[in-house]
Amino acid sequence: MTVDLVVRGARVLTSQFMVEGAGVAVQDGKIVALAKDPHLPEASQVVDADGKILMPGAIDAHAHIYDPDYTHREDWRSGSEAAAAGGVTLLIDMPLVLTVMPELARQKIEVGERESLVDFSLHAGMMTSEEHLRRMPELAEMGILSFKAFTTKPFLASYDYIEELLIRASELGGRIVVHSEDDQVIERGVHRVRDVEGRKDPLAHHDSRPPEAEVVAVARIIESVARVGGYYHVAHLNTARGAELVAHAKARGLRVTSETCVHYLVFTKDDVKRWGPYLKMTPPLRTKEDVRGLWEALLTGGVDMIATDHAPGTREEKEIGWDNIWEAWGGIPGVETLLPVSMSEGLRRWGIPPTVLCAALCANPAKAFGMYPRKGELAPGSDADLVVYDQNLEVEIKADRLHYKVGWTPYEGIVVRGWPVLVTVRGEVVAQDGEPVGRPGHGEFVRMGRWR
Ligand SMILES: [Zn+2]
Structure with a gap:
């Protein structure tokens, strides 16, 4: 043969x-x-x-490719070129501003199949209304079985709504992906830092969104899973305590998985002093202890996968944040550096076994989103x-050798x-x-x- x-x-x-x-x-x-x-x-x-x-190509389970919301920042062509160059062979596009229901999903699929170099899948959402719930069976028929919701603004959904979403998604065999920061904790934090203290410095953003916001929201939704069943995937988990909650939920036999992002594994709030608004993202950066806890959670099941939450803004949209952080774009590019930074930091700095890193980058996202073993595996039939x-290749990361439209990377200078x-x-x-x-x-x- x-x-x-x-x-x-x-x-x-x-x-x-x-x-x-x-x-x-x-x-x-x-x-x-x-x-x-x-x-x-x-x-x-x-x-x-x-x-x-x-190894299998990496899967980025959380990437905002922006097409057609904000194509001046990234589109299917540029985003998928960056993904391909960095070893990401499948992107799961996350909605940002426009709500992805069947019409927009069809449009995204059409443009993606015309422009993308790599394979892709879609999350639907943001889920906020009764109308969105009614459209779920139609999305499921299209092969879109992941529904995104927020527990805080700007797409605030109540915990009751999220419980209903869990039930409806589960009936279709789908999972919910939740941006899990409790709105009351966030409201109080932002009010204190922005309105009472009057801060506008880059670190103010990070200080205004305390880690308890994640702990409260994750714990609350896990209790919903315990009550009504269903599958809850925690988007961009960023606290060590949140990871413990996920591991504990699994020990209870609940269907809960989580992704963290590369930036939560590499940066802390201290790095904001140097990078300022370029490191503004939501949820924000945490402490050294959280970084360590998240790496360790790859070994205990508290973290299943590493994603990027790729959401670049232009330099101009970032630069204005030096004077007033509340006006800066919140989000960073990441798809092209996902695999090399995770592998290099994981293997060299944290001693994570290569098989565990491979699971976090390839097999686990495929399993969580129902694409395994077609994707994320090296096996006959995949x-x-x-x-x-x-x-053995030593590479100093530089924006000018990457392929983002925005032309910068927060990993600049990292070897x-x-x-x-x-x-x-x-x-x-x-x-x-x-x-x-x-x-x-x-x-x-x-x-x-x-x-x-
Ligand atoms: Zn996101």
Whole structure:
């Protein structure tokens, strides 16, 4: 048998194991064999990985690609080029301003399938009204089985509404993704810092949103899951205490998962002194203890996956925050650095096992959103979404070698060990040596599966 592509001589990494001197065979965009080198078939194209890591492409479960809300900041083309270059082979687009119901979802799918280099899926929302609840079956039929809600402004939904959402989503086999910061805690915090103390400095944003906001909201929604069932995924978890609550909920047998973001694993509030408004995001940055707690939670089940909450703003939209942080855009770019920063920091600084990192970047997001094992795995039958990752390449991150429309990165100057040097989506090369080479429109919409 001669197949389309063989990658051999690799250190094959999955969420289960790492094996040297092995590789995969690819035919018609699917993995058809995973084997030690001598057992791999003949192929029309052979890539010798020369001891580099071969792993599944990363999945970013929380990326605001903005198309069509804010295309001056990012669109399907630029966002997916950055994703491909950084080894992200599937983006799950998160709504931002426009509410994603069937009409807008169809539009996003159409533009994505015309412009995106990498595969993608969609979250629906923000869920705030009865009308939104009524549209859920239609979304489910389209393969959109994840419904986003907020417990705070600007898309505030009551805890009762979120409980109803849990029930309705569960009936469809879908999950809810919740921005979990308690509105009362946030209101009090913002009032104190902004209105009473009159602060406008960059750190004021972070100080105005205390960690209790997450703890209260996560605990409250977990109790809803205990009462009515359903599947609750915590968006951008950022406190060590929040991670403990998730791990505890799992021990109770509840269907709860969480994502943290790379920035909560790398930065603390102290970094705001240097970066100012460029590090404004919501939820905000925390302490060293939280950073440590979140890394450790990858080992205990408190954190299932690492995402980005990619939501870039332009330099102008950030710069105004030096004088008045309340006016600055809240959000940072992240898709292109997700895999290298997570792998490098996780392996070198925190001693996280490579299989655990691979699970957090690949298999777990696919499992949470019903795409496993088609996505996030190296196994016969899985899509050939491959990353050859050169673990010995030392790279200083610089915005001018990344591919964001906004032209800056909060990871500027950070030196990482390792970078994706070859990236395929369903067997087709979409990036090589950190440069996107894929064809716009190669990306396909991927339906989510039911969780039950
Ligand atoms: Zn977000």
